[in-house]
Amino acid sequence: xxxxxxxVRYQQDRxxxxxxxxxxxxxxxxxxxxLPRSVAEPAVAAWDREEPxxxxxxxxxxxxxxxxxxxxxxxxxxxxxxxxxDGEGVVVDLDVVQIAAALRAAx
Numbered sequence: 859x860x861x862x863x864x865x866v867r868y869q870q871d872r873x874x875x876x877x878x879x880x881x882x883x884x885x886x887x888x889x890x891x892x893l894p895r896s897v898a899e900p901a902v903a904a905w906d907r908e909e910p911x912x913x914x915x916x917x918x919x920x921x922x923x924x925x926x927x928x929x930x931x932x933x934x935x936x937x938x939x940x941x942x943x944d945g946e947g948v949v950v951d952l953d954v955v956q957i958a959a960a961l962r963a964a965x
Contacts, residue, residue: 887954888951891951932956933950936951
């Protein structure tokens with residue numbers, strides 16, 4: 859359990875982290891990456907998939923899982939709209955937020 863002092867300190871840390879993000883955002887937008895077909899095609903399928911409206915009540919774990927699925931779908935959108943297929947893969951410019959989400963999921 860986080861005590862009140864830690865909570866306030868963590869809020870201040872988040873404020874500083876957000877300030878760093880505000881400075882980085884205009885400097886870094888997209889990075890060109892190459893993805894193998896084995897992961898690019900499922901990402902495109904995630905974008906093309908129809909999901910039911912409304913989520914209802916969900917646990918933190920369910921929310922995080924759904925958020926990761928949404929990030930995958932956004933990568934699929936990027937591949938669909940600006941990806942260049944080349945043999946067994948695709949080259950696509952991904953937003954750094956999407957790259958960060960993929961890296962977090964890999965941990």
